[in-house]
Amino acid sequence: MNLLDLILRPLRMRRVTTGYPPEADIPDRGRRGTPVLSPARCDDEGACVDVCPTSAIQVIERGETKRTWKLDYGACIFCGACIESCPNQAITASNAFELASPHREGLVTSFELGGTNNG
Amino acid sequence: MDEARALQRTISGKLRRSLHIRHLDSGSCNGCDWELAALLNPVYDIQRLGIDFVASPRHADLLLVTGVMTRNLQQAAQLTYEAMPEPRLVVAVGACAVGGGVFSKTYAAVGAAEPVLPVDVFIPGCPPRPEAIIHGLLMAMGRIDAPRDSRP
Numbered sequence: 001m002n003l004l005d006l007i008l009r010p011l012r013m014r015r016v017t018t019g020y021p022p023e024a025d026i027p028d029r030g031r032r033g034t035p036v037l038s039p040a041r042c043d044d045e046g047a048c049v050d051v052c053p054t055s056a057i058q059v060i061e062r063g064e065t066k067r068t069w070k071l072d073y074g075a076c077i078f079c080g081a082c083i084e085s086c087p088n089q090a091i092t093a094s095n096a097f098e099l100a101s102p103h104r105e106g107l108v109t110s111f112e113l114g115g116t117n118n119g
Numbered sequence: 120m121d122e123a124r125a126l127q128r129t130i131s132g133k134l135r136r137s138l139h140i141r142h143l144d145s146g147s148c149n150g151c152d153w154e155l156a157a158l159l160n161p162v163y164d165i166q167r168l169g170i171d172f173v174a175s176p177r178h179a180d181l182l183l184v185t186g187v188m189t190r191n192l193q194q195a196a197q198l199t200y201e202a203m204p205e206p207r208l209v210v211a212v213g214a215c216a217v218g219g220g221v222f223s224k225t226y227a228a229v230g231a232a233e234p235v236l237p238v239d240v241f242i243p244g245c246p247p248r249p250e251a252i253i254h255g256l257l258m259a260m261g262r263i264d265a266p267r268d269s270r271p
Contacts, residue, residue: 018163027248107218
């Protein structure tokens with residue numbers, strides 16, 4: 001590269017600034033992603049609960065059959081261990097990033113798990 | 120760019136100047152701080168939205184806390200908050216400031232930012248992406264008029 005190229009390169013460069021907001025942004029390929037549960041695929045095996053290093057994922061039992069799967073994004077360190085551990089691929093990596101909330105409780109997502117046998 | 124324009128109108132209408140942020144590192148691993156540094160680069164460029172970082176809490180409208188609250192920084196964090204003029208906002212960035220994170224159980228740490236400072240918006244992530252921080256700042260701007268009692 002000669003000196004003229006170095007001088008002209010900034011002039012040839014296009015705009016690099018992202019359009020967010022409001023344009024949706026495509027993350028870098030290296031990003032692991034935000035864990036999101038698909039309740040229909042969950043077999044309630046509990047592998048994600050065991051493997052979560054910060055106990056962000058918990059299953060809370062209420063009564064005999066009612067079980068609530070909870071993921072606290074405020075405690076999650078986005079390590080992806082739950083995504084790798086799930087035998088049914090019920091937890092997937094998503095590009096969601098608009099997770100901010102004015103309330104601490106607003107960071108918790110939960111799903112009612114079905115009965116013990118029908119997933 | 121309607122949302123960006125609306126944000127600029129909100130900022131100039133309510134603050135009559137740019138939204139100035141004081142960044143407080145209360146014990147961060149520097150992951151979140153690098154994402155904050157990325158906000159100022161040409162790719163994210165939050166100055167296009169009328170947001171900038173300042174060097175003193177006395178000039179700031181918003182206190183941005185990263186990292187777990189350490190015992191050494193607890194008093195300094197309170198003094199920083201008290202030095203800010205009204206109306207003031209507090210935003211907790213990253214898993215440590217939001218919920219204590221991986222370092223909260225050590226003897227040197229108090230825990231999350233919330234009991235020490237009245238946090239207005241929580242931005243989770245380890246670290247959060249720059250877009251996630253921009254989204255949280257948009258949310259905080261919408262809360263500037265809310266009375267202190269109705270805040271979490």
